[in-house]
Amino acid sequence: xxxxxxxxxxxxxxxxxxxxxxxxxxxxxxxxxxxxxxxxxxxxxxxxxxxxxxxxxxxxxxxxxxxxxxxxxxxxxxxxxxxxxxxxxxxxxxxxxxxxxxxxxxxxxxxxxxxxxxxxxxxxxxxxxxxxxxxxxxxxxxxxxxxxxxxxxxxxxxxxxxxxxxxxxxxxxxxxxxxxxxxxxxxxxxxxxxxxxxxxxxxxxxxxxxxxxxxx
Amino acid sequence: xxxxxxxxxxxxxxxxxxxxxxxxxxxxxxxxxxxxxxxxxxxxxxxxxxxxxxxxxxxxxxxxxxxxxxxxxxxxxxxxxxxxxxxxxxxxxxxxxxxxxxxxxxxxxxxxxxxxxxxxxxxxxxxxxxxxxxxxxxxxxxxxxxxxxxxxxxxxxxxxxxxxxxxxxxxxxxxxxxxxxxxxxxxxxxxxxxxxxxxxxxxxxxxxxxxxxxxx
DNA sequence: GATTTGAGTGCACGCGTGTTCACTGAGCGA
DNA sequence: TCGCTCAGTGAACACGCGTGCACTCAAATC
Numbered sequence: 001x002x003x004x005x006x007x008x009x010x011x012x013x014x015x016x017x018x019x020x021x022x023x024x025x026x027x028x029x030x031x032x033x034x035x036x037x038x039x040x041x042x043x044x045x046x047x048x049x050x051x052x053x054x055x056x057x058x059x060x061x062x063x064x065x066x067x068x069x070x071x072x073x074x075x076x077x078x079x080x081x082x083x084x085x086x087x088x089x090x091x092x093x094x095x096x097x098x099x100x101x102x103x104x105x106x107x108x109x110x111x112x113x114x115x116x117x118x119x120x121x122x123x124x125x126x127x128x129x130x131x132x133x134x135x136x137x138x139x140x141x142x143x144x145x146x147x148x149x150x151x152x153x154x155x156x157x158x159x160x161x162x163x164x165x166x167x168x169x170x171x172x173x174x175x176x177x178x179x180x181x182x183x184x185x186x187x188x189x190x191x192x193x194x195x196x197x198x199x200x201x202x203x204x205x206x207x208x209x210x211x212x213x214x215x216x
Numbered sequence: 217x218x219x220x221x222x223x224x225x226x227x228x229x230x231x232x233x234x235x236x237x238x239x240x241x242x243x244x245x246x247x248x249x250x251x252x253x254x255x256x257x258x259x260x261x262x263x264x265x266x267x268x269x270x271x272x273x274x275x276x277x278x279x280x281x282x283x284x285x286x287x288x289x290x291x292x293x294x295x296x297x298x299x300x301x302x303x304x305x306x307x308x309x310x311x312x313x314x315x316x317x318x319x320x321x322x323x324x325x326x327x328x329x330x331x332x333x334x335x336x337x338x339x340x341x342x343x344x345x346x347x348x349x350x351x352x353x354x355x356x357x358x359x360x361x362x363x364x365x366x367x368x369x370x371x372x373x374x375x376x377x378x379x380x381x382x383x384x385x386x387x388x389x390x391x392x393x394x395x396x397x398x399x400x401x402x403x404x405x406x407x408x409x410x411x412x413x414x415x416x417x418x419x420x421x422x423x424x425x426x427x428x429x430x431x432x
Numbered sequence: 433g434a435t436t437t438g439a440g441t442g443c444a445c446g447c448g449t450g451t452t453c454a455c456t457g458a459g460c461g462a
Numbered sequence: 463t464c465g466c467t468c469a470g471t472g473a474a475c476a477c478g479c480g481t482g483c484a485c486t487c488a489a490a491t492c
Binding site: 198200 | 330332410419422
C-alpha cells in the first residue's frame with residue numbers, strides 16, 4: 001500500500017476518490033466513453049485489477065460521477081436560495097451563479113454537458129433523469145416567486161425547462177472556455193443574463209396575450 | 217467485386233456511400249467515437265483494408281458525415297424559404313419544418329446533435345463551426361423579415377442564436393423519440409412553437425423596454 | 433487483344449483492452 | 463501476540479483493434 005500512516009478505511013476512501021477524480025480528468029480530455037479502466041486505474045496510481053475493489057465496472061463509476069456532479073449542482077442551488085439578493089434580482093443572480101459555479105466545478109459541469117448525449121447509454125439516461133428532476137425542482141422554486149405564483153404549474157414547468165436548457169447550453173460554453181480569459185466569461189454571463197430576461201419577459205407577455213384571447 | 221453490371225466509378229461510389237451509411241447507422245446506436253473502422257467496413261460489406269480506398273481514417277469519414285448532414289439541413293432551409301407561407305407564419309412554419317425535417321433525416325440530425333459534444337475533437341470542431349455559420353445564415357434570413365428589419369444586426373444575431381439552440385435541443389428530443397408515436401411528436405412540435413413565440417415576443421418587448429431606457 | 437489501373441482481398445503483426453486468478457502484506461479485532 | 467480481513471499486486475488469457483503488404487482480377491485504356 002502506498003500510504004503509511006492511515007486507517008484502512010481512510011486509505012480505501014482515498015483511492016476511491018482518486019479513481020473518480022482520474023476518470024473525471026480523463027473524461028474532460030477524451031470523453032467518458034473513450035477512456036479505459038486501465039487508464040483510470042493507472043492515473044489513480046493503482047493496478048487495473050484494484051479497480052474492481054471499488055466499482056463493478058466503468059459504467060458504475062460513470063453513474064457515481066453523475067451522482068457526484070448533481071450533488072454539487074444541488075448544493076449550489078441550495079446555497080443560492082439562502083441569499084436574499086437572489087429573490088430580488090433572480091436573473092442577474094442566476095447568471096452570476098451559473099458562471100461562477102461552472103468555473104468552480106468546471107469538471108463536473110463539463111462531464112454532465114458532454115455525457116448528457118455521450119456514448120454511454122446508462123450514464124446518458126441517468127443524466128437525463130437528473131435533469132428532468134432538476135427542472136421540476138427549479139419549477140418549485142420559481143413558483144414561490146412574486147408574480148409567478150399565480151401562473152399555472154404547466155407554464156412554470158415550461159419556464160423552468162427553458163431556464164435549464166439555457167443553463168446547460170451556457171455551461172457548455174463556459175466549460176469550453178480557455179482559462180484566464182475573464183473578458184469572455186463576462187461576455188457569456190452577459191448573454192445568459194439577456195437571454196433569461198428575454199425568456200421571462202416573453203413569457204409574461206405571451207401569457208397576457210393568451211389571456212386576452214380567452215376573454216374575447 | 218460484389219456487383220456485376222456496373223461501371224467502375226459507379227461501384228466505387230456505391231461502396232463509398234455504403235461506408236457513410238454504415239457509419240451513420242452505427243453512430244446512432246453507439247456514438248461515432250465508439251465505432252471501429254472494422255465495424256463500419258463489415259456493415260458496408262467490405263473487408264477492413266478496403267476502407268482506405270475511400271477514407272484516410274475514421275476521422276475523415278466523420279468530417280464527411282458532418283458535411284453531408286449540413287448539406288441536408290441547408291437544402292431544407294432553402295426549400296422552406298421558397299414557401300410564401302413561411303414568411304407569414306414564421307413560427308408555426310419553423311416548428312413544422314423542424315419536426316418534419318428531423319423525422320425525415322433523423323440519422324443526420326441525431327449525428328449532429330450527438331457529435332456536437334461527442335468524443336471526436338475534429339468532428340466536434342467541424343460541427344461547432346457549421347452551427348456558427350448556420351446562426352449567421354439564419355440571421356440574414358430573419359433580418360429580411362418585416363418588423364425585424366429595423367433591429368440591430370447584433371440583436372438579430374442573438375435571436376438567431378436562441379433559435380438555433382432551440383432547434384438543436386428539439387432535434388435531440390425528436391431524435392430520441394421512438395417510432396410511431398405521433399402524439400409525442402405533436403407535443404414536441406407544440407413545445408417548440410410556444411418556446412419560439414416566447415423568444416420572439418420576449419425579444420420585441422425587451423427591445424422596446426431598452427429603447428425607453430435610452431430615452432430617459 | 434495486350435497492358436495498365438485500382439477497388440477489393442486475405443494474412444499477419446503488435447498493441448491495448450477487460451477480466452481471471454493466486455498472491456502479498458499491512459491494519460485491526462480477539 | 464496471533465490470525466483473519468481485504469486493498470492492492472502481477473502474470474496470464476483471449477479478443478478486437480488499426481495498419482502494412484503482397485495479392486487478384488475485372489474494367490478501362492491503348
